[in-house]
Amino acid sequence: MTTADRSPDALDVLAREIRAFPEAVASLRVTPDVTAAEIRAHLAEAYPFDAARPLDAVLPDVARMLRDWSLHVTHPRYFGLFNPAVHPAAVCADALAALYNPQLAAWAHSPAGNEIERHTLAFVARALGLDPAACAMHFTTGGNEANQTALVAALSHVMPAYAERGAAALGERPAVYVSTQSHHSFHKCVRVSGLGEDALRVVPHDDRLRMDAAALRARIDADRAAGWRPVLVVATAGTTGAGIIDDLDALADVAAACGAWYHVDAAWGGAAALSPRLRGAVRGVERADSVTCDAHKWLSVPMGAGMFFTRHPEVLRHAFDVEASYVPPDAPGREDLYRGSLQWSRRFIGLKLFMTLATLGADGMAAALEHQADMGDLLRARLRERGWIVVNDTPLPLACFTHPRIRAGERTTAAVVSAVQARGHAWISDVALTGDERVLRACITNYKTVPADLEILLDELDRALAG
């Protein structure tokens, strides 16, 4: 420990950066212009770790590296993957979580942390139409962990001996149903759970890119006849590629009819439930046995912050429970999180959502979501006006589009994407939704994106298309 630990100067720099960066980022390039060799040379030169350096020298240099050498997902013209601009309250929350370093795994180690998370999760649960008193809920590192949790819960539910004897307990081969548009985290989930990719049954989509309920039913029937046991049906509320919301009611019926666990992966789209105006888009989510909803996607808090909800607390406890003699036992009504979740040591993930909701209020959060939905509507309208073809159908702020010249083979989506990214004024990507056709993808991920940002994107697109 050196005097650097107590340096007020470094903390002043930090406070200044937290205050200034959210405004300053809009005038930076979205994309960094740097090579790995440049960064490595600087690190080798400046940080041989051969001697102590004062924090007030290190901190500004690290801030500069992050400013100059990052793809700025908090930029108002990052029309990207589901990485949001973050609320200042959430940044403060993450700093406080680091400062106090509460251990949330055991209630007794962090009474405040555990109850703040419970309170926050209950608010989200109610918005999703779930009864928090009847649910088990916890924060996760993200959607991948929440989806993994859903699979383990499903396996434990469909075969109660799973925790002791593993998938062999079933006698039949466990099948997990996803659609062509589902998130690829499920490929990892089945591998990590020891089921292998064969267990993943990929169901076709309908003409709106939703999981085809009739095809799901047919696939389940055929699989059962061939010795498979349906364990989990995964619906998606807001697909990663095109923001499509599956027919959550229809898929719930199919899952119920075959006795499978019904999981709604609402990692991005679930946030819509926090807006009275948008809530109808995710109708049916309340029928899920479990739900994934990421706060670090559309609720504008920093990574990583996922949430997992289930209407079957006893299943979750059975799935994950262990007794560790070195952890003091919990008291009735004070559930220790390590006994009902995948994590052991547990960071105070929920504080950033709590502080964001506390400072915005429910109405403020709804307004932020609705503003982004409005920007999505405006973007689609403006794209059409300028001759682009929007190919996805969603009320969520994600546009997938192409152009007659791209369809005619005069220009590729990859060429358009790299031309836009190279100039650094905006960031978009492309995606393959169906078959071989690639389309452009632009998502509103920033509550501060305004119509002028959309116009800049449209100009960049026209310029990139012209080549």
Ligand SMILES: *Cc1c(COP(=O)(O)O)cnc(C)c1O
């Ligand atoms: C992002 C996403 C995931 C994975 O979540 P992480 O937070 O990145 O782990 C899962 N499902 C969907 C639909 C997603 O959009």
